[in-house]
Amino acid sequence: MKRLFEIVLAALLPLGVTLAFAGTPAQAADEAEEPVHRFLNPQGIPGPVEVRGLAPRLDTIKGKTIYIAVCEAGPQTGPFLEQYLKDTYPDTHWVRIQHNGFGPTNPAEDGELLAKADAVIGGQSW
Amino acid sequence: MRFGFWDQKKYFERTALLNNVPQLRWVTIERTGTPDKRLYPIVPALIKSLTDPLTDREKYAGTYMPEKPERYIFEGTYDEAVEFFNATERVESADAEISIYTDGSPIIPPTEARVAKMLTGTSLSPDTVVTDARGEPVKFSRYETVTVEKVAVIGAMAGCKPEYMPVLLAMAEQGGGSTNCPGTSSSIGTVYIVDGPIAGEIGVGARHEFLDYGNRANVSLAKAARLMTINFGGCIAGIKRTDAGNPLFAVAAEDTPNLPPGWETVGEEFGYSRRDSVLVKTSHRGFGVNEFAPGASRRLQDGIGSIADDLGVLGKPGPHNVLEWLAPRIAPLKMNSGHTFFIVPNLAKPIGEIFPTKKAVYEWLFNNFKATIRDYQRHGWWEFATAIGDRTEGTNQWGYTFNELYEKFGDDYKIPIFGSRDPKENLIVVGGGGADESIWHFNGGRGTAVGVDRWR
Known part of the structure; x- marks a missing residue:
C-alpha cells in the first residue's frame, strides 16, 4: 500500500509542479495564446566612410604658425580669441581668418591653410 | 581641432x-x-x-564600415513591442526623457504583416533605394540611405493607409520632415502641400482645419514625416536637432475647386500640370498668423469699417485688395526672401478679382514693398551673411551683392521685402474653410516640389 502510494505520488508530482508554475488554467491559456512577432527596423542605413588619420601634433607651439578659423555671425569670438592668444603666447605666430555665417566646414580644403599653417584652431561660435 | x-x-x-x-x-x-x-x-x-x-x-586611416542595422529590431509580444518603441533616453540639453524611435507619441508597432500591407500601396520592390530625380540615393542627416521597405515601416508606425505610400515615398525623396538635420530647429516648421489627383484619392483635407488635426491622411502623413526625421537620420530632439523646436508641422491640400478663376494650382506653380500628383515641401523661417476681426474683410469689400477707412475706400464697394492693408504691416521677419501665404477662399476671391493670376500678386508684392539697405543692416542677418573683406552675399535680380549695392548706391538703396531675385519666390496656397478671417503668413521661401506619380 505504501509502495502504491509512492508510485501514485511520483506520477502526480510533475503534474503538480506544472500546475504550480502555470498558474490557473485560464492564465495558462492566455499566455499560451499571446503571439510573438518580429518587428521591422525603421532606422536608416549608414554607408562606408574613408577615414583619414589626424594630422600630426605639434611638439611645441613656440615658433609655429597657427591659424584661427572661426565661423561666426559678427565679430564676437574670433578677434577676442586672436588677441588673447597673441598676448598669452607671444612666441607663436597667430593668423585669424574670419568666415561669416556657417562658413567652410573643412579647413583642409582651404589652400592658404594647407600651404602656410602648422596647425589650425577651427570653431563655430556666435 | x-x-x-x-x-x-x-x-x-x-x-x-x-x-x-x-x-x-x-x-x-x-x-x-x-x-x-x-x-x-x-x-x-x-x-x-x-x-x-x-x-x-x-x-587610424582606412575604411570605416558601420554595421548595417538588422532588418528586425525587436521580437516579442505586441505589448512588449509598444514598450520597446516607446523607449526614451535622457537628453541633457532638453532636461527631459526624449523618445528614441517616436515623436513622443505612441506608434503602431511595425509587424511584418503590417509592413507587407503597406507595401501593396506601391508597385516598387521593397529593396528599392529611395533616390532623388537624378537617381542619386537620398541621404538623411547627410549620411544614411533608406529603402522602400523602410518607408513602409514608417508608414505602418504612423498609422498611414497603404494608399498613402506614393506620398510617403515622395516625402522620403525630399529628405523627410526635418527643417534642418543635423542642425538647429530654429525655424517655424514644415508644411507639405499634396497637390493633384492623389490629394483627393487619399483624402488629404483642404478645407476646415486643413492645418490642424482630425483628418487621418493629414495627421498620419505629418507624423510619418517626423518619424522619418527621427529614425532615418537619427535626428532626435536635443541630440542632432537643438533649439526651441518647430511648432508647425502640417500636411494639407489646396482647395483647388475654390481657387479664383485663372489662379494657378500649387503644382502648376512648380511646372506640373493638374493631371500630375505633386508634393511640395515648405520650410518656413518666421511666423505671422494674421487674423482679422470677424467680418472685417467683408466690411472692407462692402466699403465700410476701419480697414476700408485705412485704405481710403470708405463708401466704395470692392473688390478691394486686403493684402494692401496687410503687407506693410507684416514685420520684416526676414527681408529679401520669399513669403508664403495660406489664404482662405473667401479672402482669396476678391484678391482674384483684382489680380488674374497668383503670379500677378507676387509681382505686385515684390515691386511695391521695399526696405532700405540701412534697415537690412540693422537686422542681424547682415553681419551673419556679409563679411568684412571676405565672403559676401549674392542678392538682387541685377546680380549685385549687398556690399556692392551699399558701395554703389548708399544705404538708402531699396531692396525687396517679398523675395530676393524673383517674385516667384513667393507662394500662395488657398484653403482652410469657409470663414474669411484668416491669412497665415510665413517667410523663408516657397519650398521645393517633387512628382508623386513615380512612386505609385
Whole structure:
C-alpha cells in the first residue's frame, strides 16, 4: 500500500509542479495564446566612410604658425580669441581668418591653410 | 581641432565623420557670457588639443564600415513591442526623457504583416533605394540611405493607409520632415502641400482645419514625416536637432475647386500640370498668423469699417485688395526672401478679382514693398551673411551683392521685402474653410516640389 502510494505520488508530482508554475488554467491559456512577432527596423542605413588619420601634433607651439578659423555671425569670438592668444603666447605666430555665417566646414580644403599653417584652431561660435 | 557649442556635439561628430576625420578633437564653449568667462578659459584645452600626442585610434586611416542595422529590431509580444518603441533616453540639453524611435507619441508597432500591407500601396520592390530625380540615393542627416521597405515601416508606425505610400515615398525623396538635420530647429516648421489627383484619392483635407488635426491622411502623413526625421537620420530632439523646436508641422491640400478663376494650382506653380500628383515641401523661417476681426474683410469689400477707412475706400464697394492693408504691416521677419501665404477662399476671391493670376500678386508684392539697405543692416542677418573683406552675399535680380549695392548706391538703396531675385519666390496656397478671417503668413521661401506619380 505504501509502495502504491509512492508510485501514485511520483506520477502526480510533475503534474503538480506544472500546475504550480502555470498558474490557473485560464492564465495558462492566455499566455499560451499571446503571439510573438518580429518587428521591422525603421532606422536608416549608414554607408562606408574613408577615414583619414589626424594630422600630426605639434611638439611645441613656440615658433609655429597657427591659424584661427572661426565661423561666426559678427565679430564676437574670433578677434577676442586672436588677441588673447597673441598676448598669452607671444612666441607663436597667430593668423585669424574670419568666415561669416556657417562658413567652410573643412579647413583642409582651404589652400592658404594647407600651404602656410602648422596647425589650425577651427570653431563655430556666435 | 575644433571648438563649438556644448549642445551641438552630435552635429560635430556627424560632420567630422562626413569629412573623413571622425576622431577630430573637440572642445566645448558656452553659448553666452563675456570673453573672459566663456572664451579665455577654454584656451588651455585648445592648446592641449594641438600638442597632446595622437592615440592609435586617432592615427587610424582606412575604411570605416558601420554595421548595417538588422532588418528586425525587436521580437516579442505586441505589448512588449509598444514598450520597446516607446523607449526614451535622457537628453541633457532638453532636461527631459526624449523618445528614441517616436515623436513622443505612441506608434503602431511595425509587424511584418503590417509592413507587407503597406507595401501593396506601391508597385516598387521593397529593396528599392529611395533616390532623388537624378537617381542619386537620398541621404538623411547627410549620411544614411533608406529603402522602400523602410518607408513602409514608417508608414505602418504612423498609422498611414497603404494608399498613402506614393506620398510617403515622395516625402522620403525630399529628405523627410526635418527643417534642418543635423542642425538647429530654429525655424517655424514644415508644411507639405499634396497637390493633384492623389490629394483627393487619399483624402488629404483642404478645407476646415486643413492645418490642424482630425483628418487621418493629414495627421498620419505629418507624423510619418517626423518619424522619418527621427529614425532615418537619427535626428532626435536635443541630440542632432537643438533649439526651441518647430511648432508647425502640417500636411494639407489646396482647395483647388475654390481657387479664383485663372489662379494657378500649387503644382502648376512648380511646372506640373493638374493631371500630375505633386508634393511640395515648405520650410518656413518666421511666423505671422494674421487674423482679422470677424467680418472685417467683408466690411472692407462692402466699403465700410476701419480697414476700408485705412485704405481710403470708405463708401466704395470692392473688390478691394486686403493684402494692401496687410503687407506693410507684416514685420520684416526676414527681408529679401520669399513669403508664403495660406489664404482662405473667401479672402482669396476678391484678391482674384483684382489680380488674374497668383503670379500677378507676387509681382505686385515684390515691386511695391521695399526696405532700405540701412534697415537690412540693422537686422542681424547682415553681419551673419556679409563679411568684412571676405565672403559676401549674392542678392538682387541685377546680380549685385549687398556690399556692392551699399558701395554703389548708399544705404538708402531699396531692396525687396517679398523675395530676393524673383517674385516667384513667393507662394500662395488657398484653403482652410469657409470663414474669411484668416491669412497665415510665413517667410523663408516657397519650398521645393517633387512628382508623386513615380512612386505609385
